[in-house]
Amino acid sequence: MDLSELMPPEPLERILGELPGVRPGDFLHVRLHREPLLAYPLLEQAGFRWHTDTGGTHGIEVYIWRDGDRLAEDAMPAGRT
Amino acid sequence: MLFPGNLSLDQAPPISVPFRFLLSAPLFGVLAGLLLTLQGPALLTGRWSPGVLAFTHLITLGLVTQAMCGALLQMLPVLAGTRVFGAVTVGRTTHLLLSGGTLALAIGFLADGGSWSLAAAVLLGGAFLVFVGALGWGLSRADNPNPTVAAMRLAVTALAVTAILGIGLALFWGGVPGLLFMRSLTDVHLAWGLLGWVGLLVLGVAYQALPMFQLTPEYPLRLRRHLTAALFALLLLWSVLHWLAAAERIPPAWPVSAAATAGAALLLFAAFTVRLQKRRRRPLPDAGLAWWRLGLAGLGTAVTLWLAGRAWPGFAAHPAYPLWLGGSYLLGFAVPILNGMMIKIVPFLAWFHLQNRQLALGRADVAVPNLRELLPERTTRWQLRIYVAGLGLLALAPLWPALASRPAGLALAASWGLLGFGLGQAARRYRSVNRALLLAPAGEGPGA
Numbered sequence: 001m002d003l004s005e006l007m008p009p010e011p012l013e014r015i016l017g018e019l020p021g022v023r024p025g026d027f028l029h030v031r032l033h034r035e036p037l038l039a040y041p042l043l044e045q046a047g048f049r050w051h052t053d054t055g056g057t058h059g060i061e062v063y064i065w066r067d068g069d070r071l072a073e074d075a076m077p078a079g080r081t
Numbered sequence: 082m083l084f085p086g087n088l089s090l091d092q093a094p095p096i097s098v099p100f101r102f103l104l105s106a107p108l109f110g111v112l113a114g115l116l117l118t119l120q121g122p123a124l125l126t127g128r129w130s131p132g133v134l135a136f137t138h139l140i141t142l143g144l145v146t147q148a149m150c151g152a153l154l155q156m157l158p159v160l161a162g163t164r165v166f167g168a169v170t171v172g173r174t175t176h177l178l179l180s181g182g183t184l185a186l187a188i189g190f191l192a193d194g195g196s197w198s199l200a201a202a203v204l205l206g207g208a209f210l211v212f213v214g215a216l217g218w219g220l221s222r223a224d225n226p227n228p229t230v231a232a233m234r235l236a237v238t239a240l241a242v243t244a245i246l247g248i249g250l251a252l253f254w255g256g257v258p259g260l261l262f263m264r265s266l267t268d269v270h271l272a273w274g275l276l277g278w279v280g281l282l283v284l285g286v287a288y289q290a291l292p293m294f295q296l297t298p299e300y301p302l303r304l305r306r307h308l309t310a311a312l313f314a315l316l317l318l319w320s321v322l323h324w325l326a327a328a329e330r331i332p333p334a335w336p337v338s339a340a341a342t343a344g345a346a347l348l349l350f351a352a353f354t355v356r357l358q359k360r361r362r363r364p365l366p367d368a369g370l371a372w373w374r375l376g377l378a379g380l381g382t383a384v385t386l387w388l389a390g391r392a393w394p395g396f397a398a399h400p401a402y403p404l405w406l407g408g409s410y411l412l413g414f415a416v417p418i419l420n421g422m423m424i425k426i427v428p429f430l431a432w433f434h435l436q437n438r439q440l441a442l443g444r445a446d447v448a449v450p451n452l453r454e455l456l457p458e459r460t461t462r463w464q465l466r467i468y469v470a471g472l473g474l475l476a477l478a479p480l481w482p483a484l485a486s487r488p489a490g491l492a493l494a495a496s497w498g499l500l501g502f503g504l505g506q507a508a509r510r511y512r513s514v515n516r517a518l519l520l521a522p523a524g525e526g527p528g529a
Contacts, residue, residue, distance in 0.1 A: 005363045008294055009429060013451060016436065020445075033296055033362065038433065045440035 102151025109143025114494025232285020239277025372421025379413020401479030
């Protein structure tokens with residue numbers, strides 16, 4: 001999802017809204033304007049893990065998957081976990 | 082990275098800390114508006130009328146400082162990666178003393194009552210001692226001083242200077258002997274309060290808030306690094322030159338040059354901000370943006386009026402001039418920026434705390450209202466319209482006081498009343514959803 005043109009906290013609302021649909025083996029990939037620091041404690045509460053890529057040319061990219069989901073971790077692009 | 086520290090919910094103060102300040106702030110605005118409505122033309126007889134002094138301090142202390150204290154206590158962990166030790170006690174004590182002191186000061190001005198002024202000096206002295214001490218301690222521990230943290234430090238220093246001078250003036254008003262010299266420091270008190278405490282904090286927060294909330298590009302690094310420090314240095318220089326000029330040891334043009342340079346720096350900030358807002362990533366209308374635009378127009382007007390007053394002394398001598406100048410900075414710039422911040426921060430905090438609780442308790446059965454449900458856009462739109470009408474009437478009031486002063490007061494009181502109502506609704510909604518989240522889910526009660 002490209003959320004880079006949404007005003008806060010819309011990106012956070014959208015991410016939290018998508019979480020129930022993340023199935024085992026899947027990960028959520030979002031593109032943002034800024035690093036979503038406020039999302040991290042909420043993702044932790046919801047039982048998810050994440051990897052944030054801040055060095056990309058398309059802004060900030062975040063990969064989110066269920067805690068302990070090895071399949072999702074394996075499915076992610078190299079070096080993202 | 083935007084935030085220097087690792088953001089943690091444990092670091093943020095309980096929601097009651099910022100809410101206490103942010104929900105009371107509009108009430109002082111309503112009081113100020115009602116005071117103007119009741120006194121009408123009598124209030125606008127000049128810069129030194131008791132009504133103007135009471136009105137001004139209800140706004141500067143009751144509305145602006147109240148909101149800034151609440152926002153700072155909340156933002157310190159987020160923007161500076163540090164926190165205030167004992168935030169709940171600091172918040173409660175500061176709020177109580179600041180609210181009581183503001184009311185006592187306003188009554189002292191209106192009733193010409195020495196004992197009220199003395200009570201105000203004690204209460205406000207206590208409030209600022211606690212607040213500046215706690216904030217200063219927190220800011221001194223910020224290990225990565227970015228330009229916003231640097232601006233906060235300077236703004237809190239400016240608040241301390243303003244408070245010391247203001248307490249001296251309140252003691253003088255209260256009849257304490259030997260303080261006649263304080264009268265000559267009134268303009269210094271005013272400059273440190275308006276330009277230092279309010280101006281520096283607005284600049285520092287804008288560096289973070291605009292790119293984050295309005296999706297603008299970043300302010301240039303050089304501007305972020307040097308503008309607030311330059312303004313603080315100019316304020317210091319102006320204060321010394323003002324004192325020397327008052328003692329007739331240097332020509333009066335010297336402090337004017339320092340102040341004009343500070344005015345140019347503020348115009349530079351306003352121009353950069355407008356330019357950045359034009360380049361924002363999502364050019365859609367937004368109430369927060371509208372309040373910011375009004376505030377920047379107010380800042381431009383205030384600086385232009387000040388410069389015009391220096392260029393044409395006849396204009397500055399007009400009885401309406403000081404009211405226009407002070408009104409454009411305070412009600413045209415400071416209040417709109419703070420108002421724009423309050424309508425964002427209160428619903429956001431309510432939403433964020435509810436969302437966090439819902440996830441922690443796994444209560445997907447209780448719906449968390451979104452920001453527009455917490456503070457409807459039609460409320461913020463109407464509040465802005467009524468405020469702009471009030472501001473327009475207030476600009477006319479010094480020229481046609483009998484015609485415009487009471488409607489101006491009524492409109493401002495209505496606008497702040499609507500702000501208080503909207504923020505109060507958001508807080509009530511927060512409490513009811515929070516209660517629902519904490520209740521046992523259906524079928525899991527004690528008897529089930």
